[in-house]
Amino acid sequence: MEENGHQDMSPAADKSSGGGTMAEAEGQAGPARDMGKILTMIFIVVNFIGIGTGAYLVFSSTLGYQPKVTHNAELDKELQEFRKSIQKKPVIYSMETFNTNLDGIPRRLVRMEMSLEMLDEEGFEEVFSLGAEARDAIVRILNSTGYAELETVQGKLHLKNRIIAELNGFLDKGVVRNVYFSDFVVQ
Structure with a gap:
């Protein structure tokens, strides 16, 4: 350190302060970058699974719903009579x-x-x-x-x-x- 309170930023000062070389800095950034890619991929996969699950639930509860058909003999008979009367x-x-x-x-x-x-x-x-x-x-x-x-x-x-x-x-x-x-x- 200099007398006026500023640090000396010369390469000699960097070596003496224990700072690593540029290759060491890239080596440390590499795993961080790989971890970011892995987290992004995990996030994308989880989102696709969530969207797929949501689409399935919506389809199965609304669009894919088919109510049970019940036949009432009396209503069928009345419908047949109505159709015959229209054709007369x-x-x-x-x-x-x-x-x-x-x-x-x-x-x-x-x-x-x-x-x-x-x-x-x-x-x-x-x-x-x-x-x-x-x-x-x-x-x-x-x-x-x-x-x-x-x-x-x-x-x-x-x-x-x-x-x-x-x-x-x-x-x-x-x-x-x-x-x-x-x-x-x-x-």
């Missing part, structure tokens, strides 16, 4: 002519004749018994529909869907499958 010839109920106003200004009048395609005879009887209630529901739908909506084919299809939905809401057992317009005039 549909029942058509022709309604009287409608003359009513459309929504909007200028006031427009619509005259239409329509037929309801029912799923079965039971639905036909149910719609027939509704009578005025079914007609009133259809008139309310027409009164809330504007002329611009009925100008296009899409508008008429939307009207059909609204009528089907409204009438099926009234029916307990019957089902309206389709609505057919045989006369449709807007003035």
